[in-house]
Amino acid sequence: MAGRIEDEIEIIYWGEGEEGNTVNAEQFKKKKRRREEIDWRKELLSWARIVVIAVAVAFIVDHFIIINAEVPSGSMEQTIHEHSRMIGFRLSYIFSKPKRGDIIIFKYPENESENFVKRVIGLPGESIEIKKGKVYIDGTMIDEDYVYFSKGLINLDGDFEKTYIPKGCYFVLGDNRNNSKDSRFWEKTHFVTEDEILGKAIFSYYPKFYFLE
DSSP: OHHHHHHHEEEOOOSTTOTTOEEEHHHHHHHHHHHHHHHHHHHHHHHHHHHHHHHHHHHHIIIIIEEEEEOOSSTTTTTSOTTOEEEEETTTTSSSOOOTTOEEEEEOTTOTTSEEEEEEEEOTTOEEEEETTEEEETTEEOOOTTOBOOSOSSOTTOOEEEEEOOTTEEEEEOSBTTSOOOTTTOSSOSOEEGGGEEEEEEEEEESSOEEOO
């Protein structure tokens, strides 16, 4: 008889000084199952919150802080190699303006669904002229040690007549100077506006890591 009672009764310790409290074993099992079910739901909700937060953070970072871009062509050789992947910083020009020599990521003025990567050469208010591959800013030739010339479709000796850069606009060129579709050859405009600039290119991470200068 004593054995049967022990099979059906289980002692539950509710706290210090309450060792004498007992409940029916079946009731205890039901409560235990309910607690386990609640714990399972809590765990699921916890993981769901983590996933939602991670997605939100990734969205904010990708749309407001960094740009993850690929260079589909060799227009920036030898600085950025074809098919390299790189990271740009969207906040670079919040408190400052682009400088000559900056590599920027921007919306292509003739088709803003496309993003381009070029180097800033001419600044607002300056005049720019290109003679036989040499760039002149306000009549003075500038030194460009990053320029690379490869066999391409664009004429190396192609000139660009003297032009004044409007306020809030920039003249951009590819480092692979004779194989780049840049400000020289656009039809609608020769300039990138401040609103079209998405950010400054910082580093390439694929196929190898290096900072962009």
